[in-house]
Amino acid sequence: xxxxxxxxxxxxxxxxxARDRRLDEEMRLHREMLTEEFERRGLSPADxxxxxxREFGGVVQVRMLHREQRGLAGIDALGQDVRFxxxxxxxxxxxSLTAILVLMLGIGVNNMxxxxxNAHTLRGLPVPDVDRVLHASTRDKANVVGGLSWSExxxxxxxxxxxxxxxxxxxxASLGDPRRxxxxxxxxxxxxxxxxxxxxxxxxxxVPTAKDDEPGAPPVVLVSERLWETxxxxxPGILGRQVLIDGVLATVIxxxxxxxxxxxxxxxxQPLGSMRDLPRTSRTARILEVxxxxxxxxxxxxxxxxxxxxxxxxATAHPDSNAGVRLAVVPINERVRGRITEPAWLAFLxxxxxxxxxxxxxVGSLLMGRGLQRSxxxxxxxxxGGTRSRIVRQLLxxxxxxxxxxALLGLAFAVAGVRLFRASIPENVLPYWNDYVADAxxxxxxxxxSAVATLVFGLVPAWxxxxxxxxxxxxxxGPTLTLSRGTTRWTTTFIVAQLAMSFVMLSNAAxxxxxxxxxxxxxxxxxxxxxxxxxxxxxxxxxxxAEARNAFYAGLxxxxxxxxxxQAFAVVSTLPARITRQLRLRDAAGAAAEPIAARHVLVEPxxxxxxxxxxxxxxxxxxxxxxxxxxxVLLNERLVELLFADTEPIGQRIGIVGASASAExxxxxxxxxxxxxxxxxPSPEPEPVIYLPLRSNPPSTASLIVRxxxxxxxxxxxxxxxxxxxxxxxxxxxVATLRQAVEDAQWNGRVSRRLLLALTLIAASxxxxxxxxxxxxxxxxxxxxxCIRTAxxxxxxxxxxxxxMQAVRxxxxxxxxxxxxxxxxxxxxxxxxxxxxxxxGAHLADPVVxxxxxxxxxxxxxxxxxxxxxxxDSISPAATLRQD
Amino acid sequence: MPPDADVPYGTLDLMVxxxxxxxxxxxxxxxxxxxxxxxxxMLRLNQGTIYPAxxxxxxxxxxxxxWGVSENNRRARFYSITALGRKQLAAEERTWxxxxxxxxxxxxxxx
Numbered sequence: 001x002x003x004x005x006x007x008x009x010x011x012x013x014x015x016x017x018a019r020d021r022r023l024d025e026e027m028r029l030h031r032e033m034l035t036e037e038f039e040r041r042g043l044s045p046a047d048x049x050x051x052x053x054r055e056f057g058g059v060v061q062v063r064m065l066h067r068e069q070r071g072l073a074g075i076d077a078l079g080q081d082v083r084f085x086x087x088x089x090x091x092x093x094x095x096s097l098t099a100i101l102v103l104m105l106g107i108g109v110n111n112m113x114x115x116x117x118n119a120h121t122l123r124g125l126p127v128p129d130v131d132r133v134l135h136a137s138t139r140d141k142a143n144v145v146g147g148l149s150w151s152e153x154x155x156x157x158x159x160x161x162x163x164x165x166x167x168x169x170x171x172x173a174s175l176g177d178p179r180r181x182x183x184x185x186x187x188x189x190x191x192x193x194x195x196x197x198x199x200x201x202x203x204x205x206x207v208p209t210a211k212d213d214e215p216g217a218p219p220v221v222l223v224s225e226r227l228w229e230t231x232x233x234x235x236p237g238i239l240g241r242q243v244l245i246d247g248v249l250a251t252v253i254x255x256x257x258x259x260x261x262x263x264x265x266x267x268x269x270q271p272l273g274s275m276r277d278l279p280r281t282s283r284t285a286r287i288l289e290v291x292x293x294x295x296x297x298x299x300x301x302x303x304x305x306x307x308x309x310x311x312x313x314x315a316t317a318h319p320d321s322n323a324g325v326r327l328a329v330v331p332i333n334e335r336v337r338g339r340i341t342e343p344a345w346l347a348f349l350x351x352x353x354x355x356x357x358x359x360x361x362x363v364g365s366l367l368m369g370r371g372l373q374r375s376x377x378x379x380x381x382x383x384x385g386g387t388r389s390r391i392v393r394q395l396l397x398x399x400x401x402x403x404x405x406x407a408l409l410g411l412a413f414a415v416a417g418v419r420l421f422r423a424s425i426p427e428n429v430l431p432y433w434n435d436y437v438a439d440a441x442x443x444x445x446x447x448x449x450s451a452v453a454t455l456v457f458g459l460v461p462a463w464x465x466x467x468x469x470x471x472x473x474x475x476x477x478g479p480t481l482t483l484s485r486g487t488t489r490w491t492t493t494f495i496v497a498q499l500a501m502s503f504v505m506l507s508n509a510a511x512x513x514x515x516x517x518x519x520x521x522x523x524x525x526x527x528x529x530x531x532x533x534x535x536x537x538x539x540x541x542x543x544x545x546a547e548a549r550n551a552f553y554a555g556l557x558x559x560x561x562x563x564x565x566x567q568a569f570a571v572v573s574t575l576p577a578r579i580t581r582q583l584r585l586r587d588a589a590g591a592a593a594e595p596i597a598a599r600h601v602l603v604e605p606x607x608x609x610x611x612x613x614x615x616x617x618x619x620x621x622x623x624x625x626x627x628x629x630x631x632x633v634l635l636n637e638r639l640v641e642l643l644f645a646d647t648e649p650i651g652q653r654i655g656i657v658g659a660s661a662s663a664e665x666x667x668x669x670x671x672x673x674x675x676x677x678x679x680x681x682p683s684p685e686p687e688p689v690i691y692l693p694l695r696s697n698p699p700s701t702a703s704l705i706v707r708x709x710x711x712x713x714x715x716x717x718x719x720x721x722x723x724x725x726x727x728x729x730x731x732x733x734x735v736a737t738l739r740q741a742v743e744d745a746q747w748n749g750r751v752s753r754r755l756l757l758a759l760t761l762i763a764a765s766x767x768x769x770x771x772x773x774x775x776x777x778x779x780x781x782x783x784x785x786x787c788i789r790t791a792x793x794x795x796x797x798x799x800x801x802x803x804x805m806q807a808v809r810x811x812x813x814x815x816x817x818x819x820x821x822x823x824x825x826x827x828x829x830x831x832x833x834x835x836x837x838x839x840x841g842a843h844l845a846d847p848v849v850x851x852x853x854x855x856x857x858x859x860x861x862x863x864x865x866x867x868x869x870x871x872x873d874s875i876s877p878a879a880t881l882r883q884d
Numbered sequence: 885m886p887p888d889a890d891v892p893y894g895t896l897d898l899m900v901x902x903x904x905x906x907x908x909x910x911x912x913x914x915x916x917x918x919x920x921x922x923x924x925x926m927l928r929l930n931q932g933t934i935y936p937a938x939x940x941x942x943x944x945x946x947x948x949x950x951w952g953v954s955e956n957n958r959r960a961r962f963y964s965i966t967a968l969g970r971k972q973l974a975a976e977e978r979t980w981x982x983x984x985x986x987x988x989x990x991x992x993x994x995x
Contacts, residue, residue: 008943023935026912026961029954030931033913057930065936069943 009070023066031056081397088398094867095370095776096402099363102769103406105762106359107453108413111438111446113352115418118445119436121337121345126433128199129293134163134304135335136290138311141324146286150278152314152322153288159310162303163292166194169275170266170289172537174731175231176244181724182731183231184537187245188266189275197293200269205239205254212253213273219250220274224267225258245270246539247729265431283321291332304329355762356453361494362770364457367399369777371465378465391466399458407450411438414446417758424751426744495774496813498767503818503853504825505760510849512753520686522678525612526576530707531738532715533575536723536730537701549698552727553604556704559722565710566718568610573602573699576611576678576738577745585690587643588653588668595657598639598688599680602697608675610707611738618650618673625672626693634673639688649674654690705738712737764860771810772864778806779868786875800869807865815854822850896937898980901973904947904965911952911960912938938963946972 031052038048089096124130136156138146148156153167168190176182194200195207202222212220221243228238235241242249245268256269272278272288279285294303311327340349371378381391418436438446543549553571560569574580584595605621608614616637625632633654640649650672655665669692677686694702708715716735723732736744743750779786786799794802826845903918904910910918915938916931923929941947946969952962965973 004945005943008945022961025959026935027932029911029958029960030913030916032958033954034931037917055931057932059932062932062935065933066939069936069939 019066019070020063023063027056027059027062078397081394082401084394085398085401089401092370095366098769098772099366099402100405100409102359102362102366102766103403103453104409104413105766106356107403107407107410107446107450108417109355109759109762110352110449111410111414111442112417112421113348114445115414115436115438115442116421117340117345117348117352118439118442119434121340121342122441123337123433123439124333125336126199127332130333131331132294132300133197133332134292134294134300134307134329135332136165136292136307136311136327136329137335138286139326139328145328147288148290149283149286150280150288151283152286153290155314156290156307156310159313160292160306161295162298162306163294164193164197165290165292166191166197167272167288167290168194169272169287173246173268174539174729175227175268176247176729176731177231178244180231181720182729184731184733185227185267186265187268187270189270189272189278191272194272194291195269197291200256202254203257205252207254208269208271213271215273217271217273219245219248220253220271221245221250222254222256222269223252224256227267228255248276250274283318300331351759355759355766356449357456358498358763358766358770360453360457362766362773363402364461365491365494365770365773365777367395367457367461368464369773369780371395371461372777372780372783374465382466388466392462395462395465396454396458399454399462403450403454403458407446410450411446414438421751421755424747424754426747429744429747491774491777492810492813495767495770495810496817498763498770499810499814499857500817500821502760502764502767502857503815503850504821505756505763506853506856507822507845507849509757509760510853511846512756520677520679522576522611522613522676526678526742527739528612528707529712529737529739530709531610531612531705532708532712532719533703533705533734533736533738533741534716534719534723534732535701535703535734536732538730540700542727542729543700546698549700550695552730553694553698553702556722556726557604559726560704560706560718563718563722565708565714567707567709568606569704569706570604570607570610571694571702571704572604572607573694573702574680575703575705575741575745576680577742578680580680583690584657585639585643585654586657586665588655589647596639596642596688598635598690600690600692601680602694602699602702603691604694607691607705610705611678612707613676613678615673615675618671620673621691621693626696631667631669631696632672632693633669634675634691635671636675636677636686636689636691638677638686639690640674642688703734704732764856767857768860768864771807771861772867774810775803775807775865775868776871779803779872782872783875786872790875796873799872803869803872804865807861811854811858811861814857818853819845819850896933897941898973898976900934900937900941901946901965901969901976904963905970905973909950909952909962909964911954911962913960915963941969944972945969 034052034055035045035048038051039045043051127133136148138148138152140146147169148167150167153165157165168188170186170188172184173187174182174184190208192208192210192213200207203225205222207222208220211217223232223238223243228234232238232241232243238252238255241252243252244250250270256267279287292303292307294300307329308327311325311329314327315322315325340346378391382388415438422436538549538552543552556571557569560566580599580601582597583600584597586595603621605623605625608620614620615634618634621632621634624630635643635649635654643649643654644652652671653668654671655668657665675689675691678689679687680689681687704719706715706719708718710718719735720732723730734741782803789799789802790796822845899919900915903915907914907918912934913931916929916934920927920929938947938949942949942963945966947963947965949961949963951959954960
């Protein structure tokens, strides 16, 4: 069919009725002329008309031929097939619903995982012509990844011609303006070329030039639209306005779009030349991220090679600083987005396709069972002239209708799933470009997966079903196609594997639930909405030493504690649920042979009181704790268990030791209290923690916690107000209720737990559907046997028992395989399994859990078998055998 | 050839094209009559099958059609061959002649 013919066919298709009228008119004229001709030859009018009809042939046939000629090849037939498929599928609702739901789960999970994968790795960064942008980093002898130092960057910039290089470094800055609370924002210092390389364009104003980038140039800054709105109130004179950044006045030269700034989502950009503490001479201060855009006319790979060769030249030119330091140059997409070939993503991809494959196999199994029931229909069609390919096409159309329904529901499932996944991740954790949207790639993947799935689950059953020999089948009535021994064995293996997999996943999920459901007595306190938290960072030039920092925290305390509504206030180095560094401890009495690792937290007096907790023994810190001669500590209950299992801990002395176990600690610290266990780690297990007085080593970054009787927004205002009064240049950030802060800290574990649980439930549902399919198929293939048994006197109950026995066999094999897998799993991964199993009595191969899972599977089995068994009940021996 | 042979498969299009080339614009009845006259009763043509063939040729732009008035003053659709159709006809005549000569030679060699 040439395009020309196709066009005229489509045109004819569109004006179908006009064409029909034209043809009718032509045919009428033709027959009239024929009749007249015959009359001229001497026939009577009636005979002439009859002769004309004979001569002309069938009018209806001509009309049909004409119509077929006009339509698009097969489009009519396809419409017919689809209509028929709908009729067939709506007749057997249980089957269709099961198949569609199974496909929905398979395609939905696949699409959901693919959407996430796409957002993280496949979709490129929002950088124009991103494939021509390279990222350079260093690997030292120990293969530790670093940036480049300023001198290295300058030498590279001069020595390389194929690539335009830029460098940047990101951090935080404090925006301070007269009569405004200071604000902590993310800031990027970048060389002037960086803006063009990364495609960072201002919506208003300009980017820095090379002149702005020279050391000593008047400071300039670009700010984000968000800051323009929230901080500068849409000031129309924003360009040219002077703003105070880390105590330095800079002129605003441009505004950045809300969603820009890559790969950092910095809100403030400044020329790298104006960075005051940029180490210009040190060759080893590798703080710069280096990016480059390959110049026009150069191949990207050649350019990357030139850069890496430059790195090798540096290593020979500066052996003392660069020996063994390698330059790694990769496309920036790969650097920031990761590669799809990384093991984690490959696992993700594998799971996503495994789920589709399993659902396809189950639907295929369902279709096989149905094919057995429809063998008479197929035989009838064949005997009426249906070719095998026509029947396969019809059956595939039915599969396609199922797949389309499954894909549509699957898309809805994926969208909902992705939304849930997104909602589990706190704001600001993901950069703005990491957007989980169903873009063209996701939709194409959905279409492709559904199409391939249709063939995978539809083709084999269609082939088998259409194999029926019409004469035999119609003569015998019953299905002549029994399943081959190999197919049956394969089915059994498949169903048992699915049950075993469900077993492993369910016991894993049960363990996960049990461990995450473990609550510590302190958890209730931590979810309080009455506690507000905020972070502060003291700059080294304003607060150079411990004395200055202590003075700041003491002053802040004075500002806060007397305000109305405040119940308690404390400064702490690290909030609960956040990870802290570990220290190694030993006790003076030498009760523990090995030093014990414990996380350490610096706290002010009233810390536990602010949280609504109290030491279980002894007392909290008082203001004089941490002074010279008053070196005191609190240990949490877990640490006390490890260090002083049998002795009274209060009054004991412990020391902090270095890396070597034999080293004497610098000083001995006296235990004055035992603290309740508060999580300092995302994992559920209680960990040893030591609390030291904050004043003994005041950190430059700390968190404030305040317990008030006020509504949250009033507490926030109170904190901001107090901080402003104490030092107007120190901004508060990460302002959140303690509950929110704890939840945000634990998001990673929460998300993976949810994902695991969801996948587990889906796997179990698929296994249930698989069982249903196999049972339905078995009943279908044993129809005649059931008839004969009934005819010779088997009762309905006996038939049921016989069929259920088969299901029980599957269950027994599945349970045995499942338990075996769980035990093997636990043995194989015992270190990690044991570390999860710190909850007393919780481990993977827990007999109670396994029994419960087996029970649940048995219940599922009964449900899955109910339909097919009832179908067997309705098989009437009289009717079936009469057909033979 | 037996007296009432069916139209050999695929040759109707060629016959229609040839008829149109010989007669100029003519309606469906005229085409059918002409083919039967030339065949002198040796061909059994279901005359209705002409119309799908005409549509097929028209879709390929080998013929064109327009309304006109028949010899006995009735509205009829008149078909005529296009330049593209003439080229196609020439090509098919060559192919046909070649096919016939090959088949003839095969048949003559038969003992």
